[in-house]
Every structure is written in C-alpha cells, then in structure tokens.
Amino acid sequence: MTVVRRESAYQQSLDWMRGRIAEGDWKVGERIPTEPELMTLLGVGRNTVREAIKTLTSTGILEIRRGSGTFVRARTDIGGLLGRQVAVAEMLNVFEVRRALETEAVRLACGRRTDDDLRSLSALLDERQRTADEASRFADADLAFHLGVVEAAHNPVLSDLFAGILEPTRATYDFTEGVHPPSLTTDDHHAVVDAIAARDEDAAVRAALGYLDRVLDAVHQASRP
Known part of the structure; x- marks a missing residue:
C-alpha cells in the first residue's frame, strides 16, 4: 500500500496519479483503478481520491465515462488541454x-x-x-x-x-x-x-x-x- 502524509494527502495523491500516467503505468485509453482501489493503494479517504480525479479530469488527463469508469485521455496537462480545447x-x-x-x-x-x-x-x-x-x-x-x-x-x-x-x-x-x-x-x-x-x-x-x-x-x- 502507498501511504501519503495526511497534511498533504490531496497533493501527494495527485502527484502519484500523475506519475503513474506520465510514466506509462496507466496508458492512454486504459481504465484506471476504481475509487476503492485507489483508496487502498494510497491509504487516503474517498474525498481525497475524488478531488485528485476531479483535478485530472478538469485538465483533460482523465475522462469519466458513466457506467464504464475513469479512463486516461492524455499523458500530460498540455496534451489533455489540447485534446479537450x-x-x-x-x-x-x-x-x-x-x-x-x-x-x-x-x-x-x-x-x-x-x-x-x-x-x-x-x-x-x-x-x-x-x-x-x-x-x-x-x-x-x-x-x-x-x-x-x-x-x-x-x-x-x-x-x-x-x-x-x-x-x-x-x-x-x-x-x-x-x-x-x-x-x-x-x-x-x-x-x-x-x-x-x-x-x-x-x-x-x-x-x-x-x-x-x-x-x-x-x-x-x-x-x-
């Protein structure tokens, strides 16, 4: 399990998820782990996970597909913004x-x-x-x-x-x-x-x-x- 410090749980969770995507562990087009799985991996609460996903979605790195899950759309913020806007x-x-x-x-x-x-x-x-x-x-x-x-x-x-x-x-x-x-x-x-x-x-x-x-x-x- 990956444990992050409480005082910066959101930022560390966000950085960790960015890292998985940038390094290709989670590839473009693939579905990322579910919220419960991420909570276990990171050792943080649901709200922290959701905030990190929300941030990555807003920049176009992730895409939430209803009924299917959350998928990687781009490897970087620049690529995501280009893809979305x-x-x-x-x-x-x-x-x-x-x-x-x-x-x-x-x-x-x-x-x-x-x-x-x-x-x-x-x-x-x-x-x-x-x-x-x-x-x-x-x-x-x-x-x-x-x-x-x-x-x-x-x-x-x-x-x-x-x-x-x-x-x-x-x-x-x-x-x-x-x-x-x-x-x-x-x-x-x-x-x-x-x-x-x-x-x-x-x-x-x-x-x-x-x-x-x-x-x-x-x-x-x-x-x-």
Whole structure:
C-alpha cells in the first residue's frame, strides 16, 4: 500500500496519479483503478481520491465515462488541454497532417500487409460496427481501426508520427458528434480494407479520402455558429 502524509494527502495523491500516467503505468485509453482501489493503494479517504480525479479530469488527463469508469485521455496537462480545447484552426492543422499520413499508410499497406493485418482490420471493423450507437466507445473503436491501418504499413516512423497526433485527433470525435454519424463512412472503411486486401493502391487511397474528406466537412460544419 502507498501511504501519503495526511497534511498533504490531496497533493501527494495527485502527484502519484500523475506519475503513474506520465510514466506509462496507466496508458492512454486504459481504465484506471476504481475509487476503492485507489483508496487502498494510497491509504487516503474517498474525498481525497475524488478531488485528485476531479483535478485530472478538469485538465483533460482523465475522462469519466458513466457506467464504464475513469479512463486516461492524455499523458500530460498540455496534451489533455489540447485534446479537450483544441481550437478549430489547430484541429484543421492536425487534420492535414493526419490526411497526409493516413493516405500514405493505406498505400504502403497495400504492398506490405500480412494475413494477420487483414484479420486484425476485419476485427476492428466489427468492433467499430458494434459500438456505432455509443459515442465514446465508437470513438475509441474507430481510432483503433485507423491505428490498425497505419500499423499495416509496417513503417515504425510513420506509426510514431501518427501516434503523436492521437490526442488532438481524438478530440475531433467529440467536436463533430451530432453532425458526423458513424454510418456516414461505413462503406468507405470497408472499401479501404477490401482495397488493402486486393493490394489496390488507387482504390485504397480513394476510399481513405472518402472518409477523411467527410470528417473535414463535419469539422467545418460543427464550427459554424
């Protein structure tokens, strides 16, 4: 059990939780321990734990999902604030980078994908479909699919670059909710996998641009007053 001094229980609990996230013990996208578990780990009361979680939630590091728990959204305050409050102009800048990376990824994936990659992409498509009616779960599932596409390119530098824009990319799902239903790009996502399976670079890029351009349209639409 990790015990903190009473006179600074809140601050020490907060610092300890920040440390677990910053060091990768609790990874982005993962659920953190429950309140009772944290109380046992830290040796503090429920109010102290809740205040620490509240602080980390307010800066975007954590995200509370009703019925599911509390999840890590970003590793740092800066990443969290970017993920939660990224300006439209910055979001569009990030999107341009994503568009460039992902279109190149699907092209490379056509020549480098393995049978395991295809099985993985198929499973990720299924999960995307299963979560279509649950906004938060769908966002995670859809982003996992796009990560899978990038991984199928088998270029570690490309994967690292894409990982570097995950936080602001995740923010676009919340931003466009209500104007960009999952069904809008279902066919494009299936077409990307079919094209990668057929090793058809032109078709893969066309399909990727299909869903990417629809996301861009949704960002513009959501930003209108």
